[in-house]
Amino acid sequence: MNDPQQTSITVEVVYRGIFQKTLAQRICRSIVLAARKRGHTGTAFARYGDSPERNGVPAKQFAVVAINDLELEASMAKYEPAVVDVSIAVDDTLVKGVESWAWYGRQPIWKPVRKDGFLLVTSTNTPDEVLAQTDTALRPYTLVIVPGGASFAGLWVFKDDHTDYRCLGALAKVLPDWVRLEDVKALIKEQTKDEGAVQSAQYGYDGATLRPVKAGEGTSGHEVLQFEKPGWTTMRPGIVVDARKPGERNPQYKKYGARTLRPVVNFDTCIKCTMCWLDCPDECFEVTPEGHYEVVYQACIGCGICAQVCPVKDCIVMVDELKFEDNEDKWQFWKKDHDGYNKWFEEKSGVSADPKVRTPAARQEGSGNANPSANPTSASGGDD
Known part of the structure; x- marks a missing residue:
């Protein structure tokens, strides 16, 4: 499942605003810490600021792991990774598309995933049910269903429901050369002293269902919301709000x-x-x-x-x-x-x-x- 010539990996976690922010942080941080047990180096960071997260708009956290500091520095050259090896969606409704807080439209959930990469989704639905709501694939990838529903326990105080441990276990299943299950379990045991949390990682590993997706599979039924990103000479001032008549809705503002x-x-x-x-x-x-x-x-x-x-x-x-x-x-x-x-x-x-x-x-x-x-x-x- 892994390329022996690969010198770094990038994992993104897509989550529902501030409701899952702590969950996303915990997953990314744990990916880096587990990878370090194998001698790799890495870092975790966020993509969006706090403001757009307050209304449930999708946001992202990233974990980048590399074989050494030089490769890590090369992988961190861009503000946001354009291509990732794994995308983790901690709410299965995100497969309908991610509409960024930026104004350039809804993007397919798999858009940044490289060819033959992985899309991990926490869900109680079957892979085919999830795929039926996912945009038509333009390149092959593997859909991985991590057993469990969406977690919204992280609004202000994080209430652990083991979603992060299950995601880490599933990640170890698809990227064993970078994140090993034994390292994940050892890390969780060190952090929690909870054997139940360790077993949740094992459950995520054993229960993860892999479904290869071919180009052309998925749905074309979602509304197309794509816009060209403006250059700095054509970008409109951010404070401009188009005038609307009373009761009239802005056709570009779809929540x-x-x-x-x-x-x-x-x-x-x-x-x-x-x-x-x-x-x-x-x-x-x-x-x-x-x-x-x-x-x-x-x-x-x-x-x-x-x-x-x-x-x-x-x-x-x-x-x-x-x-x-x-x-x-x-x-x-x-x-x-x-x-x-x-x-x-x-x-x-x-x-x-x-x-x-x-x-x-x-x-x-x-x-x-x-x-x-x-x-x-x-x-x-x-x-x-």
Whole structure:
């Protein structure tokens, strides 16, 4: 799996803003420390400043490991590595594309990965399910699924759920010449004195699923958001904001790239109370001719506030972003095909569209559709 002539490797960790910042730092730092046990040298560093991370926009951390200081210095010549050997996405919804805080558009998650490199994704989905939401590959790479869901325990105080240890174990599986499993386990034992953490690294190694991806595999269904980077003579001043009429949206400002969950609405149970419309921090709800409130998904960041303030139980349910293929607004769907929309609502949310059903599928044991991480007490709106 490794090139014997290679003198350095670069690993990037793509994460959801400040919510996973500490997690990304821990992974990159541990990569360097584990590699040093084999006599390599290395360094870890961040790509983006703190400001854009505060709204969940994807950001990056890097780890560069080399056989000696001279090779490390050569690898560090650029501000941001343009090519990496491994990209680690600690949230599987990132495979839909990374929309940088810079203005040049959404990029495929595999874009910086070299030919025959590796894309590691923490996910509870199968490799084919993840690949179905990943942009069409232009060159071959290997998709590696690290067992486990996205970790959002690192907002201000890091709460360890062993995601970093599982990622390190999986990395040792694909780059054994640079990061050995025994070194990873020894490092974790030194740092934590926790045998459970050591076993998590072993679990990541054993449980990692490798799926070779050929050029042409993936989806071409994602919206194309590509722009030419301006030169310094043509770059617009950063403080300029294009004027818009009241209620008009900026077509270039689409925030869905920062979303891990999205709200789905049961229009049958909506009481038109305006709470979602009033409390949405991104103003992504619009009033329909009948007084319902529909989500403009291109403007929705998936914060989950609407589901928390909605007074009607299961009227708004937060659902894993990876279950959706487009950003089309849904009120017209409900108007044209009421039964079809309700079936879609139930399939996506795992919740019954019939308000008379008091035991929605999402609350039944064994159902994993609705994602409770949007709300500490409930996966959907209303009081339990």
